[in-house]
């Protein structure tokens with residue numbers, strides 16, 4: 084199946100729930116606007132996507148106090164179905180539809196997969212509460228939406244590895260979006276969109292296809308440039324102290340060197356010379 088056909092399936096599914104999703108987004112948008120759609124693709128196609136996911140050994144390990152997970156963006160190294168699915172979510176019809184649901188104009192997908200692509204989280208992997216980098220690779224557009232499509236069959240609610248939103252910060256109440264099979268979660272990203280993935284407590288692999296949408300304008304009036312900033316989970320005081328220092332140091336560097344001092348390797352390089 085080709086990218087366009089996959090996109091048509093996704094588009095039709097989201098369209099069929101448009102009115103409900105608009106309502107969900109507007110009810111949540113004062114905190115972290117979000118909604119999710121189940122059974123996004125026909126089950127056999129979603130199963131196929133899961134079956135062609137690379138093993139964690141073929142992906143890039145990210146392991147620090149901030150996170151412990153596997154990612155990949157260099158999509159020509161993997162089964163071509165994965166690349167097609169990623170880019171299906173970038174189809175203009177879908178981008179416009181999400182814009183309509185969220186009442187946000189001029190959304191743009193990210194062809195370079197800056198921080199997008201695929202991810203895999205295995206036993207004991209985690210992603211601590213964080214704010215995503217506010218901008219794109221060249222720091223000229225604002226990151227405004229995350230699209231996270233989960234494809235592990237039978238991923239049980241008891242397995243951990245769920246998306247968590249913290250609209251009142253990590254000291255506040257948390258909203259859990261379970262990363263169930265064939266579910267697409269969409270969340271707004273802005274100055275207050277703290278989110279995390281709970282530790283995986285099961286000997287299995289939680290697989291996700293991710294896309295980020297950008298815009299010329301930020302979602303919230305008071306949004307300011309920020310680097311990806313991490314916190315610890317509630318109760319982990321020492322770790323929290325280190326992560327706060329880490330974010331402010333990196334933010335300090337970015338005030339002097341606009342694009343950072345090392346290039347973020349997490350992009351899809353299409354012209355390999």
Ligand SMILES: O=C(O)CCC(=O)C(=O)O
Pocket residue numbers: 202210215231245246278279280291
């Ligand atoms: O995997 C997820 O559900 C969230 C991923 C995420 O927040 C990120 O990669 O920045």
Ligand SMILES: [Fe+2]
Pocket residue numbers: 213214215278
């Ligand atoms: Fe994130």
